[in-house]
Structure formats: C-alpha cells, structure tokens
Amino acid sequence: MKEGIAGKVIYRKDYTTYPWDIKQLDLHFDIGIETTTVRAQMEFSLKQGPGTRQSIVLNGSDLQLLSISLNGQELTEEDYIVEAEKLTIPDAPSSSILKTEVKIHPSQNSALEGVYLSGEFLLTQCEAEGFRKITWFPDRPDVMTTYTVTLEADQSAFPVLLSNGNELDRGELAGGRHWVKWDDPFPKPSYLFALVAGDLALVEDHFTTRSGREVSLRIYVEEENLDRCEHAMESLINAMRWDEERFDLEYDLNVYHIVATNDFNMGAMENKSLNIFNSKYVLARPDTATDVDFQGIEGVIGHEYFHNWTGNRVTCQDWFQLTLKEGLTVFRDEEFSADMQSRAVKRIRDIRDLRSRQYPEDDGPMSHPIRPDHYSAINNFYTATVYQKGATIIRMYHTLLGEDGFQKGMKLYFERHDGQAVTCDDFLKAMADANDVNLDRFGRWYSQSGTPQVKVTDHYDAATLTYTLNLCQHTAPTHDQQEKQALVLPFAFGLLADDGQELPLQLENEAAGKPGARLLIMEEEQQQFTFINISEKPVPSLFRDFSAPVKVIYDYSQQQLAILIAHDTDAFVRWDAAQRMAETAILEQRKNHSENTPMSLDPSLVKAFRGVLSDRQADPALLSEALILPDEDYLAEQMDVVDVDGIHAARCFVKKALANELMELFKQRYAEYNDGQPYQKSAQSMARRSMKNVCLSYLQETEVGESLASAQLSSSDNMTDTLAAIRNLIFMGSPVAETALADFESSWMDDVLVMDKWFIMQAIKPGRETVDRVRKLMDHPAFSIQNPNKVRALIGVFAMLNTTGFHADDGSGYEFHADRVIELDGLNPQIAARMASAFNRWKRYDENRKALMQNQLQRIASVEGLSADVAEIVGNALQ
Ligand code: 0A1
Ligand code: ZN
Numbered sequence: 061m062k063e064g065i066a067g068k069v070i071y072r073k074d075y076t077t078y079p080w081d082i083k084q085l086d087l088h089f090d091i092g093i094e095t096t097t098v099r100a101q102m103e104f105s106l107k108q109g110p111g112t113r114q115s116i117v118l119n120g121s122d123l124q125l126l127s128i129s130l131n132g133q134e135l136t137e138e139d140y141i142v143e144a145e146k147l148t149i150p151d152a153p154s155s156s157i158l159k160t161e162v163k164i165h166p167s168q169n170s171a172l173e174g175v176y177l178s179g180e181f182l183l184t185q186c187e188a189e190g191f192r193k194i195t196w197f198p199d200r201p202d203v204m205t206t207y208t209v210t211l212e213a214d215q216s217a218f219p220v221l222l223s224n225g226n227e228l229d230r231g232e233l234a235g236g237r238h239w240v241k242w243d244d245p246f247p248k249p250s251y252l253f254a255l256v257a258g259d260l261a262l263v264e265d266h267f268t269t270r271s272g273r274e275v276s277l278r279i280y281v282e283e284e285n286l287d288r289c290e291h292a293m294e295s296l297i298n299a300m301r302w303d304e305e306r307f308d309l310e311y312d313l314n315v316y317h318i319v320a321t322n323d324f325n326m327g328a329m330e331n332k333s334l335n336i337f338n339s340k341y342v343l344a345r346p347d348t349a350t351d352v353d354f355q356g357i358e359g360v361i362g363h364e365y366f367h368n369w370t371g372n373r374v375t376c377q378d379w380f381q382l383t384l385k386e387g388l389t390v391f392r393d394e395e396f397s398a399d400m401q402s403r404a405v406k407r408i409r410d411i412r413d414l415r416s417r418q419y420p421e422d423d424g425p426m427s428h429p430i431r432p433d434h435y436s437a438i439n440n441f442y443t444a445t446v447y448q449k450g451a452t453i454i455r456m457y458h459t460l461l462g463e464d465g466f467q468k469g470m471k472l473y474f475e476r477h478d479g480q481a482v483t484c485d486d487f488l489k490a491m492a493d494a495n496d497v498n499l500d501r502f503g504r505w506y507s508q509s510g511t512p513q514v515k516v517t518d519h520y521d522a523a524t525l526t527y528t529l530n531l532c533q534h535t536a537p538t539h540d541q542q543e544k545q546a547l548v549l550p551f552a553f554g555l556l557a558d559d560g561q562e563l564p565l566q567l568e569n570e571a572a573g574k575p576g577a578r579l580l581i582m583e584e585e586q587q588q589f590t591f592i593n594i595s596e597k598p599v600p601s602l603f604r605d606f607s608a609p610v611k612v613i614y615d616y617s618q619q620q621l622a623i624l625i626a627h628d629t630d631a632f633v634r635w636d637a638a639q640r641m642a643e644t645a646i647l648e649q650r651k652n653h654s655e656n657t658p659m660s661l662d663p664s665l666v667k668a669f670r671g672v673l674s675d676r677q678a679d680p681a682l683l684s685e686a687l688i689l690p691d692e693d694y695l696a697e698q699m700d701v702v703d704v705d706g707i708h709a710a711r712c713f714v715k716k717a718l719a720n721e722l723m724e725l726f727k728q729r730y731a732e733y734n735d736g737q738p739y740q741k742s743a744q745s746m747a748r749r750s751m752k753n754v755c756l757s758y759l760q761e762t763e764v765g766e767s768l769a770s771a772q773l774s775s776s777d778n779m780t781d782t783l784a785a786i787r788n789l790i791f792m793g794s795p796v797a798e799t800a801l802a803d804f805e806s807s808w809m810d811d812v813l814v815m816d817k818w819f820i821m822q823a824i825k826p827g828r829e830t831v832d833r834v835r836k837l838m839d840h841p842a843f844s845i846q847n848p849n850k851v852r853a854l855i856g857v858f859a860m861l862n863t864t865g866f867h868a869d870d871g872s873g874y875e876f877h878a879d880r881v882i883e884l885d886g887l888n889p890q891i892a893a894r895m896a897s898a899f900n901r902w903k904r905y906d907e908n909r910k911a912l913m914q915n916q917l918q919r920i921a922s923v924e925g926l927s928a929d930v931a932e933i934v935g936n937a938l939q
Contacts, residue, residue: 068928071434072380078198079114080104082205087195091213091221091257092166093177097126099161100195102205106154116149116158119192119199122174124163128196131157147196160196169193170846170887178323179282181218181258183336185329188379188438191250201249201376202481212239213257220280222256222317224248224332244332246312247479249375254331256280256319263289267300269310275300279342280319288343291354291741292318295361302362302396307470309369318342318361322812325848325890326442327360330367337364340813340849346739348814350780351746358400363393374477379438383430383506384484386442387450391458394451401743404631405681411606411632412685414452416694418444419611422511423697424900425936427538431484431506436932439890445509452609453505459550459579459607460502461495468494501583502548510538512547514582516614520597526568527555527594532586533610539936549582552607555591555598560627566593577604577630599623604630616640618664625668631682638672638686641665642714646695649710650703659710661717669718673725680733681747684754689715692863702904704867708826719761727764730755739778746780753784760788770796783817790825812849815842819853824861828868831876834858845883848891855880859898866898867905871912874899878916881930882923889927896920896933914938 083103090097106114125142128135130149141148149158169176174193175184184194192199209223215238225244232238260280267275277296279289296318303309317334324338341360344353370392371385398406421427421444428441430450435441458466469491476490484506492499515532531551535544554577555563564573568590580589599620602612616624616637624637645662652659672686689711696702719726733752739745756772759765765788773785786804789797801818808814819842823834834854837843843850859866859877866873877898884892902913920926921934 069434069436070438072378072432075378075380077107078200078203079107080116080198080203081107082198082203084208085197085205086208086210088210089212089255089257091182091211091218093182094165094167096164096166096175096182097161098164098195099159100197101157101159102197104152104156104158108154110154112154113151114154116152116156117198118147118196119145119189120147120162120196121145121189121192122164123193123196125196126161126163127159128161129159145192162195164194171890172323172325172848172888173890175255176323178321179258181220181256181260181321183256183258183319183321184254184331185325185336186253186331187251187329189251191253194253197250199250200378201251202378204247204249204375204479204481206247207242207244207253209242209244209253209255210239211242211255211257212237217259218257220256220258220260220262222254222280222319222334224252224254224334226314246332246373248332248372249481252330252332252372252375254329254334254336256317256334256336260319261286263293265293265297267297267311267316269300270304271310273311274314275311276315278315278317280317281339281343282320285320285339285343288345288348291344292342292357292361295358296365298358298400299362299365299396302399303366303369303392306395306399307369307392307467309474311368312373316365318364322849323847325888328364330364330371332368332372335364337361338849340816343813346741346778348779348811350783350817351749353779354741354746355397355401359393359397362396363389366392366396369474373479374474375481377481377483379435379441380431380433381483382438382441383446383450383453384482384487386447387430387452387454388487390447390451391454394455402679402681402747405679405685405747407605407632408635408682408685410448410451414444414448414609416691416697418449418609419511420693420697420901421445422449422509422538425539425939426897426900426933427509427540429505429507429509429541433507433540436935437889437893437927437929439929440893440932449609452606456502456505456548456550456608457491457499459552460548460581461491461497465495466491504545504547508535508544508547509541510535510544512549512608512610514549514603514608514610514612516600516602516612518600520594522597525592525594527591527598529553529589529591529600530586531582531588533582534585539939546583546585547608549608549610551580551582551602552577552604553580554578554601554604554629555594556601556623556627557596557598558623560623562629563594563596563598565591568592577601579607601628601630601633603633605632606636618644618662622664622668622671625686626671635682635686638668639690641668643690643695643698646689646707646710646714647698649713650695650699650706653706653709653713654703659713661714661721665714666718666721669722670725673722673729679747680751681743684747684751687754687758693861696863696901696904700904701906702901704863704869704905704909708864715758716761719758723759723762723764726755726758726762730759730768734772736775749778749780753780756784756788757791760792765792766794766796769794773800779814779817783821787821787824790821809842812842816849816853819843819850820857823854823858823865826862826864828865828870828872830858830862830865831868831872834865835876845880846887848888851880851884851891851895855895856898859895867909869908869912871909871915874912874916878920881920885920885923885927885930889929892927893929893933896930896937900933900937902937 086101088099166175167177173190211221221240223242225242228241228243230240261283263279265277313333320337320339320342322339328337341357366389370388376384472494473490512533512535517530519528564575566573621637621641628634645665649659692707695707733748769785769788776782786800881896
C-alpha cells in the first residue's frame, strides 16, 4: 500500500512477540478532574530467561512524566529515550521492577480515550490504544498481566470508585478523602482496564450461576436515570442464563458492573467486570425509548457480557485479529437475540444491515478482509466488515459443522486457549481439530475482501425430468486487493413447484428423493448440481437463511418471485423475494423518470403486497419487514452511476402508488393493530406496533395520513408510536409537524437521549433545505459538537441517511459536512473519521457531484495536523 497522507502503516506480517513477561501491574490513581496523578509499578521478566539484558519499550501518549525508576534507581533523561510516543530503557536486567509517575488531564480530553470527564464523573476507554494515555506501558493485547488498582479521591465528589475485579479493601484519609483498592485475578491486556470515579446512583440485582456462584449485578447511572435500568438488568440476567444453557459458559467473578455514560465514542465496552456503556444502550422506559432501542439494549448488553469469554478470557494476539473476538461475539449476540425473540425477524434485520452497511464497505476505498493486513489508525477498523461480516463467517462454521460440531469446536478453543492472546488461525484450528475436518480452504474468508457474486443459471429437461443448477462464483477486484480466489460457500436451497409445494430432491447419484431443503457445499469457481425425478420446472429458492454472504444473480421473473413470496418455507427467501421485486419495480421507474417517461406501478408488486397484507398467519413483524421498500442507499448500490434524484422520485412514486392502490387494506390492518391496548414490552406487542407503523408510513402517502398520524400522536403511550407519528407528519410536509416538534422539544428538552431523536427527525427530512435547518440546530442548547451521540444524531444522520439533502447538487451538503469533519478532527479524531467516511462512495456519482465531493475531500486532506484517523479515510478515498 502507498503511504499517501495517512503516514505510518502497520502490517500484520511484521508482528513480533513482546520480549518481556509482566508479572503484575499495580496502579495508584490520585483522582482529580483537572489533573490526575498515576503511579504504576510493574514487574518485568525477560521471556528468554535470566542472565541476559534487553531494552524495555513502553507506549505513552500525552503523559507528563514526573518520575521513573528501575530497580529502585531513579532514572535521569540520559537513562532512557522518549521518541514518537515510545519510551525505551536500553539494556534492562532480565528481572526488573519499573516504577513511573505521570500526570494526565481528564477534563481536557475531548477524544474520549484514556481517562475523561462525562458530566461530573470520570471514566476510561482503553480499547484499542487508550491505555497509553493513562500510563507508560506495553499497550498491546498480547501483554497480559494481573492488576491491582488503588483509587484515591475526594469522598464527596467521588463517593463511587470502581475498577476491574473484586474490591479488596477501602479506607478513609484526612481532608475528606478516601480510597478503594481493586484486584482483578484474571490476567488481562491493557485495553480491558477501566476505572470510574464519581457520584453515581446504583440499581442492584443478583444472579446465581449454575455452579452456585453468587454474582452481584450493579448498574451505575446518574441519579435521574434510576427508573430506566430495568430492561438492561433483565437483559443481563437473560444473557447470563443463555450463555450457560447454549454455550456452557459461566461468569467467573462475584461482581458485574455496568456504568452508563452520555459521552461515548461507540456502543459499549467489555472491560473485565466493569462494562462501560453508551447510555443509549442502557436506559429505557416505554415513554423514552423505542422498540428498536429496547432490542438494541438487549443485543449490546448481551454482546458485552459474551465478551467475558470471547474476548476477555481468550483475547487477541494483535489488532489484526480483532474479528476473532468481534465476529464471534456478534454471532453470539445475534443468536441470543434470536433465541429471545423471533429468530426469523432477527435474521432478516441482521441481513438487511449487513447488505446495506457492509457490502458498500467491501466495494469502497476502505475495503479490507475481516482480518486486515495493514492499517494506519486501528480505530478505523471497528467496521461492519470486522464485526458483521465476521459474524457471518462464524455463522458459516456453524452451518458447516452444525450446532454440536460448533460447540465441540468452542469447547476445544477454550480448553486450548483460556488465558491466552491468540489468532484467527487458532480459532479455525480448534474448529477443524474438534470436528476432524480440514478447514484450510474455508480460511480464505479471513484473507479475502470483497463480496462474492454467485451467478446461478438452471435448466429443466421435461423429457428426462432432470433439473440442473449451475453456480458460478466470482469476486471482483477490490480497492485493497486485485487477485481473488474461490471461497467455500454453504449453499442451502430448495425447489418449489408452481403451487408453492416444496419438491423432493434427488441428486443424480442418490437412490431416493428426500423431502425438504438441502445444504450443498460450493468450493470451486464453478459447480453443477443435477437433480432427477423433478416433476415440473421448479422455482429455485437460493441461499436459504442467507447461508453465505454473497450477492445472488438469478434472472427471476416477477411470477417466480411471487411464488417465493407467497409460499417459501424460508423467511429470508420470502423477504428477499419481496425486496427483489420492489427493487426491480423501483429501478424501472427510475429509468422512466430519467427518460421523462411517465412512471407506472408494476401490477405484480401490487398483487404481492396485497398477499402480504392479507396474510393472517405470519408473524406481523415479518410481514412488516416484507413491506419495507429497499432504502435509497441500497438502491443506489445497484446502479453503476447513482441517480440520487431519480431513485428518490421513483421510490416515492412506488410507495405512494402502492399506498393508494391498497389503501383499504392498509387502513384495515392499521386499525386492527392500532387496537388501543396499553403498551406492553413483549415481542408480540412489538411485532404489532411494527406492522401498524409500517401501514401508517404508507397511509402517510394518502389523504387519510395526516389525521391518522395526528390521532396516533395524541393517543400514544409510548415512544415508538410517538416517533412514528411525528416522522410521518414531517415527511408528508404537514403543518402539524412543526407544532409536534415544538411540543416534543418542550417535553424533553432536558432529556439527553430523547433529544437525540428530536435531532434525528429533523436531520432526516429529505430535500436540500434541510442543511440550513441542521446548521441552525447546531446552535440549539441541547446540541454539543463534543458529544458523539449528538454528532451522530444530527450530522451523521444528515450525511449518511439523508440522500437528497447531503447530495444536493449545489454541493451545500458536502461543504457543510466537510466543515464538520475538520471541526471534529481537532476534538475527537475517531468520530471525525467516522463522519469523513460519508464521502467514501464519491466516485459512484455523476460528474458534477463527483467533482464537488472530491473538492471537499481535498480540502480536508490539506488541513495541517490532520489526525491519522481522518488522514487514512480521506487518503484512501482520494487514491
Ligand atoms: N469492543 C467494543 C467496541 C469498542 C471499540 C472501541 C472503543 O473505543 C475506541 C469502544 C468500544 C465492543 O465490541 O463492544
Ligand atoms: Zn464487541
């Protein structure tokens, strides 16, 4: 890779082990908001054994060094070298005790890595490389040691002092100060260290593990949020039970802490026994949080809890292996949510998310394999590829080996590697050895980027009753990688008769036909499967349950799609067929729009939607998924040159035409689910609300839309229905919308999380006027550019979800956004880099927009002192 503006590139192949073991790390924090003093003592012992000498190399960033000593000897500036965020002590004895004392400044830390201030309390974020902002240390995941941590602070300002592990002792000091000492018996890498200090309120429950360990579960929040923790606690208890039942994994300490903060760069962090959460993923009450929020909380609480085994007990050798813990833990949280709620609905939502966020990544300037080969800023690699595609690859192991085989592999993985920092290869080997299979070729998924296309052709011979399926896989060259190989693809499928019945399948070498679906394995570039005794020309139902993360190319007729939508036994295939049909219909109208031909509605889509709306059997949540049209970004991905306005116009047209054509049915179903029952949290009620609100979003296109939305708004007893109603009023341009927004604002002005929703609703409104509104909202007292949730809600949503606003052809959206990236880079490079990636797909637009975006990218690139994070994103985009 060229160096470009991104600066130093780190390569996976350059990995070397750290020459020292660290036996123990003792930390002492003298806590203060302006200044915190950190004393560290660590015991080094040379891996090579005694007698030899080696230099000790430590990482540190923004640390004010007060003192340093080795084996009791104060070191002076001649005894060590500080250069490029590294401190080197040459020729240290093979057994050495190092002591350091540094000062750090939490209140000045706007990057939210290391120790920082949130409201009135202090907390930490160390993954991936934040520990070096706390003290000098080999800040890499393969250096694992046990920690004791003493926190000392003013008792009234910081009554709560938390760190990892068990509380060992506490005491009082003169001058109103106190201290608490923590001890974590499990060796851990520095990225899992955490501390929290402040005046926080506590919700407590407990869990008894299967072997009888009593675990105290404590959620710490700011006082006013005490009544919003119930769902998080319930989710935690469910997660603990589920991990015992499904994975045979128990919790290993007597305490589990969760702390919620409003200021967090990501979703949450799995620090050993002291998880820190973005408050968005903890706090919920029916009147403040939507069903999607409730589900998000369950998923993220599960995710962080599951990391205790997949991530903490067994961790990553280096950051290139990130998917080892993340892909696996996402797979586990997906399964957890699927087991808690509707599996089919959860799968569809996860697949939609993968296709709309990860496929574009694979096809863009940041494309990388799930195990990248190089990076400049590791924070840029917490991606949909590493997480969601990584989870899909774990799911393929599961598909290939079955639940039992997969669990055997997990068991061996833990037997071999508990307490170690390992690689993706180690995981693959455990899976292979436990099942006595060769997975070498499967391993290509770790090193190859890009989304494979599978072209499917078929032939039915009525004379011999044979049916041949031809599969051809191809991965196009990606930005990071030219050469591609054939991958192992689990291929789950079935064949349907015209009446929707599933045909028995008999391969040509088999004695008899077997009913139901099949799983075949594709390993070569091209493969053919021949079936005999097939009584009629079948409709193929391909890659059931999304058995491999590929793009399937098959020339379905609308008639065949209709059969799949109405009859397939696989929920994913039914949903996908509806999406394909809608996609074809919308892209067709897009073409008409560009040719100034009148747009029209495809009658087969009407028929299919009528079928979905009349289905009384299926889970309403599934039906609602089928009725959601593919979003504008997904449609854009299907075009060679994105036609922003054409896609918007065509999608609006199709939605409106469907709404008017099927108005009576939409009204009926809406009325049926809008049954006036009080709010309930159950999956069933959520399913009914989702169907109701999808119907409402269609009815918004008709003359009854405004009165229905207004009525729903005034009678709503929960945030899901309230938001759906206001969003509809905004989208239909109703004058009532402004009043609704103003009322919402005055009700929730002091509620940080709810106000995020208020910003989102306004940022998402289509059209080029929105940029001015967004700009004005930046001056709103509830907005702060320093707060990542606010930035994501207002600026992120505008750039990533408002296609007609961001891509306004006068460049106003681009210019506004580039200004924000530059502004943010000085405050929080990690968030700035995320925002900068909104320009990643610039080459796919028309000449005018391309030039406008390129200008903005160049403007960002030319900023002096640009962070490595933004430089890497922008540098790759411009290349
Ligand atoms: N490991 C966390 C995600 C995370 C990553 C980086 C962070 O700060 C830079 C914070 C959180 C997870 O997977 O949940
Ligand atoms: Zn994770």
